[in-house]
Amino acid sequence: MVTINDIAKKAKVSKSTVSKVINNYKGVGDDTKEKVLKIMKENNYWPNSVARSLSTKKSHTIGIFGPQILNNFFFREVFEGIENIMGDKGYDLLYFTNKQWDESWVDYSYKEKCENRNVDGVIMMGYGKVNIAQFDRLLNSEIPSVFVDLDLVGSNTSYITSDNTGGARKAVEYLYNLGHKKIAMIRGLNGFKVATDRFVGFQQAVKALNLPYNSKWMFDGDYSMETGYQSMKEILRLEEKPTAIFAEDLIAIGAIKAIREADLSVPEDFSVIGFDSIEIGRHYHLTTIAQDQIGLGQAASKLLLNIINQKSFSPIILPTRLIEGETCKEI
Incomplete structure (x- = not known):
């Protein structure tokens, strides 16, 4: 097994010079650096990660x-x-x-x-x-x-x-421009920044556009299709129903499932807009607020x-x- 000492001998430099080349430290001329790297490559040598971390104090x-x-x-x-x-x-x-x-x-x-x-x-x-x-x-x-x-x-x-707050505003404004005034939100888990920020953005847009706010249209739950499915079933039982649903993508897909099971259609009976643009949502052709x-x-x-x-x-x-x-x- 080739060691750092072997590389130093072949390159006719000190062990410390080889170490400087390996760790890309200053103080080594370009010609010397090139020679050391060439010999390392010819001998298929690369330093042991443990030994390297001991000398550099970094594990990479x-x-x-x-x-x-x-x-x-x-x-x-x-x-x-x-x-x-x-x-x-x-x-x-x-x-x-x-x-x-x-x-x-x-x-x-x-x-x-x-x-x-x-x-x-x-x-x-x-x-x-x-x-x-x-x-x-x-x-x-x-x-x-x-x-x-x-x-x-x-x-x-x-x-x-x-920008979860701005993204939520964008979602509500989009639905409003389509004529929707009764908008439900399934907002995810309490205690998570994204859920809080999106709810703040939702409230800001509802207030700015003078839309009705109905606490019966607000739901919490984990980020799962089951949350969307169960929340949408509750919405379907309401006497006064929203015309649009805003939720994270996975939750939105669960809501779509409940709508279809009730022999209703998206978007003919309910419009649904998501947040995130995850891969599975693209298979549903989901309108969504995309994160990168x-x-x-x-x-x-x-x-x-x-x-x-x-x-x-x-x-x-x-x-x-x-x-x-x-x-x-x-x-």
Whole structure:
């Protein structure tokens, strides 16, 4: 097995010079750097990641926390954006799956998990503001961290989200321009920033357009088709029904299912508009307010790299856009 000493001997340079080339440090001439890299390539040599982390104090590994990310239509695409940027920058991704530490006798937190795996930074996805104290140790540590859709900040922490408030206003305004005045909202889980922001935007638009607000048209639930299905069944039992439904894409698909089961049609009987533009929604030709999921992942990665490299950073809010499908109709 070829070692760093072998490369130094073949290149007729010191071991420290080879180390500088490997870690892209300054102080090595272009000719020398080129020669060392050529010999490394000829001998198929690359340093052991553990040894490299000991010398550079960096593991070139980014941790990712998130409940059920890989089974989530939305975060699956965010993850793709993270891979795009971090992979190009030479980082591996470590997806934390071990849930046993929640029940361990050890006083463990996200901070200790990151330290135990020696990650250079961490991206947190899919968390709400319930039990927000669980992040205190991480926020007070020196570990660079970026939250997706949770507005936490610190000396080494920032966040990224989409303009959920503006996007919700956009959805209501679109329905209003189609003639809808009675609009229901199935808003997702309480305690989550995206659900709160979208409800704020919904209320702003309803007030600005002087539309009727009916608490019986407002529903909460998790981000699932079942939530949309059950909520829509309740709407169908109402004496005074809305003419349009606004919900996150997966919830909206559940609502469409309930409408069709009642021998009614979308958009002839009800217009339905979603939020997110996830892949499954495209198969339903769902009109929706689109987020750039891949762009979220890419921007989260760039933000984290700025923190890691001690560059200036601040929270990022990405724009949304309307995608017209076939689930809304003028009345």
